[in-house]
Amino acid sequence: MTIEKKMEIGISTFLEATNGPDSHAERLRNAVEEIVLADQVGLDVYGIGEHHRSDYAASAPAVTLAAAAAATKHIRLTSAVTVLSSDDPVRVYQDFATLDSLSNGRAEIMAGRGSFIESFPLFGYSLDDYDSLFEENLELLLAIRKSEKVSWRGGHRPAFDNLGIYPRAVQDPLPVWIATGGSPESAVRAGMLGLPVVFAIIGGMPERFAPLVDLYKRAAIQAGHDPRKLQIASHSHGFIGDTTDGAADLYYPPTQAQMNKLGRERGWPAYDRSAFDAARTLRGALYVGDPEFVAEKIVLLRKNLGLTRFFLHLDVGVMPHREILHSIELLGTKVAPIVHKELARIEG
16 A cells, blocks of 8 residues: 555544533643643644533534644644534534634634434434535535635525625635544545544454545546545544553543443444453454553554554543543654654654
């Protein structure tokens, strides 16, 4: 597999606040501290995923990212994801164009349909329109980023004629990624549009996503896009410690608690240590271990999927903030240099 783009490494988070609403303010302040540290240790990107639940503090990613924009210099700032099906594309563009100005051209949007559905009743949308809302809102968002003045006719929002959308982003165009949990339709859509794609790889063996990557690339080529310019990212859970066993022992209890909480909501089987340990093996989807082991797993992912960006989702359950900061430091100062050195060796 020919790979021509630098491997970017960063952080994604849903801003988990396991003590409920009373801990939201602290979690938001901690997020800004994490972004500043990630910038200082040389990480490439930090993403916040939109959620509207009491156990997350991430209902307004652009606001939180903007709070860190003035205190950072290089790190790119993105949603991970924006639930575009239940949002207004005009406001989404305005929010992230504002962030783009505040950060001097470092904002991105990761657009997805979302794996949680709380935003639909909250903002007055029907789940019967789950797919059509996303398709229409994505079309409008891309029209807005392309042109200062837009006319629009659609099925889910009022029409408008030749209206200006401001402010305009510093970047032209403002980067928009398509996020998917593994839907072939989403991979094809991203490829047809020539947009970068993010795969949420949170279970099984990451190499099984190779057919989706190929589908994405084939769709892009058929639509006339240059395959050398395509960007492919993944989002996976994990944690880095000074030792592999120590990292696993620290990360397992909150992971088990969170997986079982979601499992009760969604009918999943109970999550136990054997499932956790299987997922953190070399070919598994959990990136838990010391810097050398996590780097080895990222390099393998690059070989198997041709990734150009890797997101490590760190905060799960009740992970102490100091441990999250230490993991970010290790990712930037230990893991990323190992990955880049090894890729330079094997890719030339």
